[in-house]
Amino acid sequence: MVVGDFALELDTVVIGAGPGGYVAAIRASQMGQKVAIIEREYIGGVCLNVGCIPSKALISAGHKYQEALDSEIFGVTTEGVKLDFAKTQEWKNNGVVAKLTGGVKGLLKKNKVEVIEGEAFFVDEHTLRVINGDNAQTYSFNNAIVATGSRPIEIKGFKFGGRVIDSTGGLNLTEVPKKLVIVGGGVIGSELGGAYANLGAEVTILEGSPQILPTFEKDMVKLVEKEFDKKGIQIVTNAMAKEAVDNGDSVTVTYEVDGKAETVEADYVMVTVGRRPNTDELGLEVAGVEMTERGLVKVDNQGRTNVKSIFAIGDITPGAALAHKASYEAKIAAEAIAGKPVAIDYIGMPAVAFTDPELATVGYTEKEAKEAGLDVKVIKFPLAGNGRALSLNQTEGFVRLVTTKEGNVLVGAQVAGISASDIIAELGLAIEAGMNADDIALTIHSHPSLSEAAMDAAEIALGLPIHA
Incomplete structure (x- = not known):
């Protein structure tokens, strides 16, 4: 060459x-x-x-x-x-x-x-x-x-630099801020907001839509909001961020809710409104x-x-x-x-938020399934009925299955709670393979384990619940 x-x-x-x-x-x-x-x-x-x-x-x-x-x-x-x-x-x-x-x-x-x-x-x-x-x-x-x-994405009035930071800056702070404002309550903002609250920061999340984590279903998000409230995280929804003023040793953030201007002062403001x-x-x-x-x-x-x-x-x-x-x-x-006969299929693509508690979804939600013309039913098993969750003192949450009424074929699933990011993998596999509730219920799950909640939900779908 x-x-x-x-x-x-x-x-x-x-x-x-x-x-x-x-x-x-x-x-x-x-x-x-x-x-x-x-x-x-x-x-x-x-x-x-x-x-x-x-x-x-x-x-x-x-x-x-x-x-x-x-x-x-x-x-x-x-x-x-x-x-x-x-x-x-x-x-x-x-x-x-x-x-x-x-x-x-x-x-x-x-x-x-x-x-x-x-x-x-x-x-x-x-x-x-x-x-x-x-x-x-x-x-x-x-x-x-x-x-x-x-x-x-850098938004107007919030030029990155100094005490106005993006998610990269948020991950590399040299100290835990006493007060942190996060603009954008999506997955990144909510994850880092929860992390810094756990590390001792006083966190305020400004979200432009009616709820944080807008891509997840409302009953799942409510669990996160409840936990955030316990941590002292202040969530302001329908908030329009207007400007950040770097004061040298602090930053003042101005935002509007219903046309009314509000301000909040913090050590840093982290902008996580998208990419x-x-x-x-x-x-x-x-x-x-x-x-x-x-x-x-x-x-x-x-x-x-x-x-x-x-x-x-x-x-x-x-x-x-x-x-x-x-x-x-x-x-x-x-x-x-390489000439292989392959094609992209997103039906088994999970989405996860590593919040407290974790949220995970794969396949169709009930609303999406109905919009796709599917005749479905929804089954929900609470983690409060799971022995492993109880032994971990983490009983908030549930496993939800979306199955067809005829044949109980799994077309969607949502998990809220501890280790949702791991539990969702089994349900994603079931959707990818075209399995039904019988397949999940007949799979022997180790005991005690969080994954048993998927089995219990499947048994409810079949009308044969043991632990519900």
């Missing part, structure tokens, strides 16, 4: 090394393709470095702190409990994030994926240029998978790739754009911005390039 003005030849190139990109690169290599991955910032992307993983680490630390402060119901009394937040951050960064990102680097190397550092720009449908500082190199490729992810796709500086339009008005890339059911040689996955495509969605689409795209 000749370096310089001549293009280096690549078979399959992946742009972005997040949970979509690195998975696509590894699967493409497994499919026999010669693969290179281009990353401008850090291996593992937002999820592993400043998103899903570090946020869960802070959430876990908050839980441990609260357990140490108050476990008297178990007969455990503690004194002199202190939080060393610098050590918490060190563990998050070095004990969790560094290990995972290092592991991804090792997996790429093991699968013979070439890592190219720099920022990629399309020249045409088979050529791109990578710039890394003062160096630039042109590459030609047979197929490209674009997995560049998204970034936080914007990273497609504006890639040169996709030069390559002829079609996009929506929001900057999302239009793709078919294999992740292929209107340009045959270019695929797109993850946050830059329509649909929920979820790490596991990106990883799923990554495998489909890589296998499609």
Whole structure:
């Protein structure tokens, strides 16, 4: 190969090394393709470095702190409990994030994926240029998978900097703020709001819609609101954030509710109102790739754009911005390039909020099932009837199944409560496999376990309840 003005030849190139990109690169290599991955910032992307993983680490630390402060119901009394937040951050960064990102680097190397550092720009449908500082190199490729992810949205009056921070800034604070205002009560805002409340902060959440966590059903969200109230979190809904003034040692946030202006002062204001796709500086339009008005890339059911040689996955495509969605689409795209007869099907795609309690949903809700023309029934089993939940003193919540009236085929499920993020996997598998309530009820579940709640709900669906 000749370096310089001549293009280096690549078979399959992946742009972005997040949970979509690195998975696509590894699967493409497994499919026999010669693969290179281009990353401008850090291996593992937002999820592993400043998103899903570090946020869960802070959430876990908050839980441990609260357990140490108050476990008297178990007969455990503690004194002199202190939080060393610098050590918490060190563990998050070095004990969790560094290990995972290092592991991804090792997996790429093991699968013979070439890592190219720099920022990629399309020249045409088979050529791109990578710039890394003062160096630039042109590459030609047979197929490209674009997995560049998204970034936080900055809103008017809340320019990031100083005491006005995004979720990345919120994850990397050097101290637990005494007071924290969060603009946006979606999944990210609610998760981090709960985490910092557990760590000792006084939290206010400003949400523009009638409820926090607007993508989840109301009875599920009410459980989170109840727990937030216990933590002292103030939730202001139907709130329009207007301005943040950085005072140097504090920040003043102005917002409106029903046309009335209100102010709240805090140590920091964190804005978590959504994310914007990273497609504006890639040169996709030069390559002829079609996009929506929001900057999302239009793709078919294999992740292929209107340009045959270019695929797109993850946050830059329509649909929920979820790490596991990106990883799923990554495998489909890589296998499609290899000529496999694959297609994207989102029916078994779960969504989770790691709040207190956790919320998880997969497949159809009752409303969605009826809108799809399905004749369904809804079954709900409370965690208060589950022995493991009782032994953990975590009985708030339920498992809900949405099944067809004829045949009891599972088409949707929602879980609210401890370990909802894990329980939902079994129900997602059942939906993906087209199982019915009999299949779940006849599966022998270990006792005592939280997963038994799924079995108990299935037995209710069959009209044969044991524990209800």
